[in-house]
Amino acid sequence: MSGLTKTRARTPGASPAATKPRDTSGPPFWTIRRRDVLAGYLFIAPQLAGVVLFVLVPVGLAIWYSLNDWNVFSGGQSFVGVDNYAALADDPQLPSVLGATAVFCGGVVVLNIGLGLLLAVLLNRRFRGATFFRTLFFSPVVVSVVAWTLVWGFLLQDNGGINGLLDTVGINGPNWLQRGDTAMLSVIVTQVIRSVGVNMVLFLAALQGVPAQLYEAARLDGAGSRVIFTRITLPLISPTLLLTAIITVVGALQSFAQIAVLTSGGPELSTTVLVYYVFQQAFEFNHIGYGSTLALMLLSFVMLLTLVQWQLRRKWVFHEQ
Amino acid sequence: MSSKSSSQRRSALRHALLVTALGVLAIPFVVPTVWMVAASLKPLPEIFKAPPSLWTSDPTLSAYSEAFSFQPFARQYANSVYIAVLVTLITLLVSSLAGYAFARIRFPGANALFLVVLVGLLVPSEVTIVPLFQMFKRAGMINTHWPLILVTALAGPCVLATFIMRQFFIALPAELEEAGRLDGLGRPALWWRIFLPLARPALSAVAILTFLTSWNLYLEPTVYLTSPELFTLPQALTRFTDAYGGEMWNTQLAAATMTVLPVLVVFVVAQRQFVEGLAHSGLK
Numbered sequence: 207m208s209g210l211t212k213t214r215a216r217t218p219g220a221s222p223a224a225t226k227p228r229d230t231s232g233p234p235f236w237t238i239r240r241r242d243v244l245a246g247y248l249f250i251a252p253q254l255a256g257v258v259l260f261v262l263v264p265v266g267l268a269i270w271y272s273l274n275d276w277n278v279f280s281g282g283q284s285f286v287g288v289d290n291y292a293a294l295a296d297d298p299q300l301p302s303v304l305g306a307t308a309v310f311c312g313g314v315v316v317l318n319i320g321l322g323l324l325l326a327v328l329l330n331r332r333f334r335g336a337t338f339f340r341t342l343f344f345s346p347v348v349v350s351v352v353a354w355t356l357v358w359g360f361l362l363q364d365n366g367g368i369n370g371l372l373d374t375v376g377i378n379g380p381n382w383l384q385r386g387d388t389a390m391l392s393v394i395v396t397q398v399i400r401s402v403g404v405n406m407v408l409f410l411a412a413l414q415g416v417p418a419q420l421y422e423a424a425r426l427d428g429a430g431s432r433v434i435f436t437r438i439t440l441p442l443i444s445p446t447l448l449l450t451a452i453i454t455v456v457g458a459l460q461s462f463a464q465i466a467v468l469t470s471g472g473p474e475l476s477t478t479v480l481v482y483y484v485f486q487q488a489f490e491f492n493h494i495g496y497g498s499t500l501a502l503m504l505l506s507f508v509m510l511l512t513l514v515q516w517q518l519r520r521k522w523v524f525h526e527q
Numbered sequence: 528m529s530s531k532s533s534s535q536r537r538s539a540l541r542h543a544l545l546v547t548a549l550g551v552l553a554i555p556f557v558v559p560t561v562w563m564v565a566a567s568l569k570p571l572p573e574i575f576k577a578p579p580s581l582w583t584s585d586p587t588l589s590a591y592s593e594a595f596s597f598q599p600f601a602r603q604y605a606n607s608v609y610i611a612v613l614v615t616l617i618t619l620l621v622s623s624l625a626g627y628a629f630a631r632i633r634f635p636g637a638n639a640l641f642l643v644v645l646v647g648l649l650v651p652s653e654v655t656i657v658p659l660f661q662m663f664k665r666a667g668m669i670n671t672h673w674p675l676i677l678v679t680a681l682a683g684p685c686v687l688a689t690f691i692m693r694q695f696f697i698a699l700p701a702e703l704e705e706a707g708r709l710d711g712l713g714r715p716a717l718w719w720r721i722f723l724p725l726a727r728p729a730l731s732a733v734a735i736l737t738f739l740t741s742w743n744l745y746l747e748p749t750v751y752l753t754s755p756e757l758f759t760l761p762q763a764l765t766r767f768t769d770a771y772g773g774e775m776w777n778t779q780l781a782a783a784t785m786t787v788l789p790v791l792v793v794f795v796v797a798q799r800q801f802v803e804g805l806a807h808s809g810l811k
Contacts, residue, residue, distance in 0.1 A: 238708075245714035246634030253625035253689050254640060256681025257647035260659065265650060267658035328549060333542055335549075341798050342553045348794045348801070349560060351743045352761035353783035357563045360776065365575050367562060399555050407802055453687075460651045463745035467765060481653045488657045489750055501654040512649050 265505065271498035283495075290499040299475055299483070306390065307459070307479040307507075313394040314458040319451060321398060322405030327435075329406070330413045340410070344403035351400065355467040358396045359383070362468075386476030389469050393477050397464050401457070405450050412446035413439065448515060455511050459504060480504050560787065567591070567780040574776055590781035597778060598763055599756045604785070607760040610675055611741040617680035618688050618737040619730060626692020627718045631704065641693075647686035652678070653746060660750055674751045675744060675759070684740040688733040695729040696722060731800050742790065760786045 272290050274283040294300060325343055329336050346354060361367040362382040369379035382388045416439055424434050440447075462481050465471060471478035471486070478486075484504060488497025561581055566574050568586040594600050628634075629641050655678075663674045679685070699722070707717045723730070748762040755766070764786060767779040794801050 242632050243634040246628045246632040249624040249628035250640060252621045253644055257644050260678045260682035261647045261650050261655055264655035264658040335546055339549045340802060343556055344802055346556055348739060348790050349787050350761055352745050352764050353787045356764060356779060356783055357559045460653050462653060484653060498657050501657050505650060505654045508649055508651060
């Protein structure tokens with residue numbers, strides 16, 4: 207990851223000008239150059255095949271499905287053109303679903319990056335207990351999502367642990383999972399606490415990757431810790447922040463298990479985010495055509511965000527090239 | 528010197544403040560897991576007793592034995608273990624090969640093909656699962672473990688793994704190849720004998736990421752599997768409901784504890800590999 211932070215050494219393959227004039231004078235056909243090309247293709251073949259077979263072909267099929275209407279019982283399908291896309295506009299539930307998706311993703315990404323960076327900065331100094339706390343904050347990451355969410359589900363019951371705890375200090379806690387706003391809050395917080403450890407570790411690694419000489423030089427120049435953080439630390443860890451933001455956004459858009467286990471999208475539609483709605487339409491209601499259309503909508507969000515981030519990457523991550 | 532002792536006192540105070548702040552922040556990270564274990568040992572009526580407590584005077588293991596009698600839990604456990612191990616091994620192989628090639632070998636179209644692979648990182652598996660279900664249905668692989676193994680080991684986390692491996696390899700000095708070439712090593716030998724041994728931190732990060740992803744999969748087994756004896760653990764955890772649909776709280780918590788605790792113990796024992804492994808993959 208902070209391979210990005212280092213100036214790319216003149217490593218083979220990094221240059222876009224990959225084709226060089228070939229040496230055709232020597233008699234042996236299998237020159238080092240040709241062997242390299244063969245090895246390159248063979249080495250990437252399994253990964254490429256996996257992506258083609260399990261990502262690209264399915265995306266193509268999803269586009270085809272979205273143009274068809276499926277009859278699950280007869281197994282037949284008929285071409286309906288853009289009917290499924292027109293149905294998006296007439297779907298009375300979709301605005302609520304998209305709103306919930308935006309709130310959930312926004313909440314998760316902001317909280318996750320913010321808390322991850324805070325924890326990393328707090329832990330990025332030598333003191334007794336630093337390793338211990340790092341282990342604690344990271345530990346939910348290795349806990350199964352479903353188990354973690356089940357436990358929080360118990361704790362968030364009306365008569366569960368969290369309200370029991372609030373009760374002891376005289377606060378009458380809400381029935382967290384039965385009210386729209388608190389259910390959304392519960393899903394976001396449960397998700398962030400479980401996963402923020404990964405970002406914390408990545409940020410810590412990036413912070414430790416900043417050369418100490420830069421800090422020393424800045425201190426000699428009389429820079430305060432705030433200036434050092436904004437002028438040295440932040441720019442140097444920006445590639446990691448960016449990569450992490452991409453993974454976190456994509457992850458938030460994919461959060462199915464948390465919602466399925468904690469709220470099943472409820473109450474009403476309050477926590478039915480797009481990914482859960484896709485699952486409902488495609489696998490519970492067997493609306494394969496419409497489900498595929500919604501899945502493509504999810505895909506286009508991911509792609510759009512990624513394009514924006516690639517643009518920002520060009521602007522911010524100056525030392526990558 | 529008084530100035531020295533006052534600065535020492537100030538740093539002690541700062542340390543105390545830092546530890547207190549971290550301790551408060553740590554509560555929601557730690558208490559749920561501790562409570563899960565404690566509650567799984569409580570008799571059912573005690574679980575919702577107020578105020579909540581992490582202690583019971585009357586611990587019982589009955590919820591644990593009930594977990595095994597209510598579902599084929601031992602079988603489900605074995606399913607999760609073998610699938611996660613297999614997926615991890617395949618991913619290590621596939622991603623280290625691809626990552627090495629993309630980082631160190633020049634071949635026509637390398638950059639374009641790398642972008643194609645990156646698409647795999649950006650397309651959520653929740654998007655592809657609708658058509659994948661139809662593909663696997665046609666292949667007769669519904670209600671088998673094949674979709675869980677193939678898709679996880681070759682797409683999804685494997686693409687992230689390839690990306691991590693490439694980032695790791697690209698930062699290594701070019702002299703490594705030159706030295707290996709002088710010894711007459713071809714690309715497979717360079718990859719196996721020089722680069723893989725150097726890549727241990729990245730490989731352990733990839734292994735941990737992949738194992739946990741497979742171990743945690745929930746949507747995929749929910750969609751592909753219908754027979755309880757084929758279920759994986761996360762899926763099984765949600766099926767502890769009695770004949771009337773009521774949740775069997777303490778049985779569920781006992782099963783969750785059995786799912787979580789071994790991984791947590793390995794993590795605490797090998798935390799350097801877990802945490803440093805992930806950190807190292809970002810450092811190099």
